[in-house]
Amino acid sequence: MLELVDITRSFRVGPGTMPILRGVTLRLEAGQLVSIMGGSGSGKSTLMNIIGLLDKPTGGEYRIDGQDVLQAEARALSRLRNRLIGFVFQSFFLLPRLNAWRNVALPLQYRGLPEAEAKRRAIAMLGRVGLADRVEHMPAMLSGGQKQRVAIARALVGEPAVVLADEPTGALDPKVSQEIMALFLALKRELNVLILIITHDPGVAAQCERRLLLAEGTIAEQPPC
Amino acid sequence: MLSRVVVEAAANLVASRQRSALALLGILIGAAAVIAMLNIGAIARNETVRQFRQLGTDVLTLRVDAPSGLGSFRLADVEAVPQEIPAVLDIAPFVLGGATLLHEGMTGMGTQLGVTASFASVARLRLREGRFISAHDRFELYIVLGAGLAQQLSAPYAPVRVGSQLRQGRYVFTVIGILEPVLQSPMMPVDVDGTAFVSIANMRRLMPDPQLSMAVARIHPEADPGAVMAALQRSFAPKLRDATLSLQSAKQLLAGMQGQMQLFTLLLGTVGGIALVLGGVGVMNIMLVSVAERKREIGVRLAIGAAPGDIRLLFLAEAVILSLAGGALGVLLGLGGAYAFAGASGWQYIFSPSAAPLGAGVSVAVGIFFGFYPAVMAARLDPIEALRSE
Ligand SMILES: Nc1ncnc2c1ncn2[C@@H]1O[C@H](COP(=O)(O)OP(=O)(O)OP(=O)(O)O)[C@@H](O)[C@H]1O
Numbered sequence: 001m002l003e004l005v006d007i008t009r010s011f012r013v014g015p016g017t018m019p020i021l022r023g024v025t026l027r028l029e030a031g032q033l034v035s036i037m038g039g040s041g042s043g044k045s046t047l048m049n050i051i052g053l054l055d056k057p058t059g060g061e062y063r064i065d066g067q068d069v070l071q072a073e074a075r076a077l078s079r080l081r082n083r084l085i086g087f088v089f090q091s092f093f094l095l096p097r098l099n100a101w102r103n104v105a106l107p108l109q110y111r112g113l114p115e116a117e118a119k120r121r122a123i124a125m126l127g128r129v130g131l132a133d134r135v136e137h138m139p140a141m142l143s144g145g146q147k148q149r150v151a152i153a154r155a156l157v158g159e160p161a162v163v164l165a166d167e168p169t170g171a172l173d174p175k176v177s178q179e180i181m182a183l184f185l186a187l188k189r190e191l192n193v194l195i196l197i198i199t200h201d202p203g204v205a206a207q208c209e210r211r212l213l214l215a216e217g218t219i220a221e222q223p224p225c
Numbered sequence: 226m227l228s229r230v231v232v233e234a235a236a237n238l239v240a241s242r243q244r245s246a247l248a249l250l251g252i253l254i255g256a257a258a259v260i261a262m263l264n265i266g267a268i269a270r271n272e273t274v275r276q277f278r279q280l281g282t283d284v285l286t287l288r289v290d291a292p293s294g295l296g297s298f299r300l301a302d303v304e305a306v307p308q309e310i311p312a313v314l315d316i317a318p319f320v321l322g323g324a325t326l327l328h329e330g331m332t333g334m335g336t337q338l339g340v341t342a343s344f345a346s347v348a349r350l351r352l353r354e355g356r357f358i359s360a361h362d363r364f365e366l367y368i369v370l371g372a373g374l375a376q377q378l379s380a381p382y383a384p385v386r387v388g389s390q391l392r393q394g395r396y397v398f399t400v401i402g403i404l405e406p407v408l409q410s411p412m413m414p415v416d417v418d419g420t421a422f423v424s425i426a427n428m429r430r431l432m433p434d435p436q437l438s439m440a441v442a443r444i445h446p447e448a449d450p451g452a453v454m455a456a457l458q459r460s461f462a463p464k465l466r467d468a469t470l471s472l473q474s475a476k477q478l479l480a481g482m483q484g485q486m487q488l489f490t491l492l493l494g495t496v497g498g499i500a501l502v503l504g505g506v507g508v509m510n511i512m513l514v515s516v517a518e519r520k521r522e523i524g525v526r527l528a529i530g531a532a533p534g535d536i537r538l539l540f541l542a543e544a545v546i547l548s549l550a551g552g553a554l555g556v557l558l559g560l561g562g563a564y565a566f567a568g569a570s571g572w573q574y575i576f577s578p579s580a581a582p583l584g585a586g587v588s589v590a591v592g593i594f595f596g597f598y599p600a601v602m603a604a605r606l607d608p609i610e611a612l613r614s615e
């Protein structure tokens with residue numbers, strides 16, 4: 001369970017500061033598929049970076065499963081990211097020199113898991129996203145949709161509390177987007193994981209059980225479809 | 226985990242192999258230069274010691290120079306030296322000339338020394354066969370040959386041996402001894418191997434005006450060559466009139482040569498060191514390019530949970546692998562270069578066993594030193610910025 005209380009974030013611009021998040025308060029439960037929409041520049045990625053422990057808010061409180069995660073120092077922060085967060089990016093961001101299973105195994109490798117165990121889990125997760133026959137493929141040999149599946153497997157392999165997906169379907173055609181959304185739905189049910197999707201696509205948002213709108217630096221709940 | 230880091234670092238180096246090869250080349254040249262210089266230094270030191278081994282270092286040479294060319298000792302003055310200066314154990318004066326010898330249709334050209342019987346012991350000559358000139362038969366037409374000259378005069382069907390007859394000018398000499406081969410000593414004015422030895426009396430027959438202008442002296446091993454040389458100057462000053470006595474001590478010559486050699490090695494080692502530093506700068510440059518190019522990868526790794534230390538280790542591993550590979554090849558090249566140098570200069574090659582660990586150690590140190598800054602830069606990247614970068 002993620003708890004954000006009155007999160008603010010402002011950036012220094014020249015002599016002044018520019019508030020982007022003006023007090024975001026949110027409770028997100030495990031096993032939910034949640035979408036965040038909002039205009040360009042509204043602060044969606046900023047919020048995502050804070051939730052993903054890549055950035056610190058200017059003010060407010062943030063707890064994951066009751067643990068205050070804003071006090072952590074760099075080393076501890078890396079460990080928290082490794083255990084609690086999975087990232088899915090718009091352009092996949094697979095490491096080009098590692099094959100599919102090595103990309104997926106990366107979070108486990110940084111966790112210090114023995115290679116054989118990491119490989120076993122990575123291959124199992126690739127099977128779950130439908131790529132059992134692509135485990136040895138290099139990223140360059142995969143289609144866009146397949147790359148995103150590998151990225152989703154990488155985000156989920158460490159059994160995180162939350163998967164953060166910043167426009168995960170933005171680089172895919174509608175049919176493949178639909179497949180990816182179906183995969184998210186299946187996985188969150190299967191793994192009881194919280195999946196947070198930033199999107200510009202109302203069709204994508206419509207498939208989420210919670211829809212949030214970020215505007216004017218605050219979050220507004222939208223009615224379910 | 227570490228082995229995984231090494232594999233990934235190596236894979237990254239292979240992926241940008243042209244760049245890696247260039248950086249490697251810099252380290253290779255530097256390490257090769259350092260190792261070659263150290264090895265050549267050791268070879269040269271060994272060579273000097275070897276050159277002095279036969280003659281020993283407890284030796285002085287004396288030469289008289291008159292204002293109009295070579296001067297001359299009086300034999301009696303020279304032979305009195307050991308009584309006068311106890312530190313001088315033995316002394317052998319000699320006349321220097323040239324010889325053209327004939328034997329069974331073969332011609333041999335070499336230097337000729339007119340010597341006393343003590344020359345063999347003072348100059349530590351060893352005979353392969355026969356005996357040396359002695360005081361009793363100094364008026365006989367006897368000759369002793371250096372190994373090279375004996376070889377030169379030997380016909381395939383008639384080798385020169387003890388008892389062979391050699392013609393020199395109007396005289397026919399009988400060979401009474403042949404020397405063992407020796408290295409030329411920097412102390413001796415002649416190459417003993419190519420020299421024919423006769424008595425001083427015979428030298429007077431062969432030359433119109435032989436000058437007894439040189440001598441070799443063996444001094445007490447514990448004696449200070451400087452003090453002995455000063456005593457010799459004092460003793461000879463009244464006897465030589467306007468001629469001057471030049472003295473050279475093997476110990477001092479050896480020390481001088483070794484000093485020079487050390488300076489030379491140091492100089493070239495410094496050049497190698499500079500090359501190595503330049504190689505290191507090349508590694509740093511390439512690592513910085515690599516970090517800039519792989520910002521997004523660094524961002525992904527940080528987002529996934531890599532600690533800054535993991536990123537640092539990854540890039541440091543690349544720098545170290547690069548310089549270690551360059552260093553290893555450099556050690557091989559350096560040793561090969563030293564081997565070729567020894568071969569070309571006719572010196573004895575000696576292997577420096579410290580070269581490999583030294584080369585490896587130095588290149589790892591260079592890799593860590595010059596790889597550290599780029600690795601720290603990589604580890605300090607802000608993950609958000611790194612992810613945003615193309
Ligand atoms: N490091 C920064 N320094 C200054 N301003 C920043 C910084 N990061 C983000 N901003 C500003 O914050 C605002 C929100 O940026 P953000 O990337 O969160 O938008 P977004 O909602 O994700 O937009 P998009 O849908 O286009 O991705 C933008 O106006 C941006 O210029």
Ligand SMILES: [Mg+2]
Binds near residue numbers: 044045046166
């Ligand atoms: Mg954004």
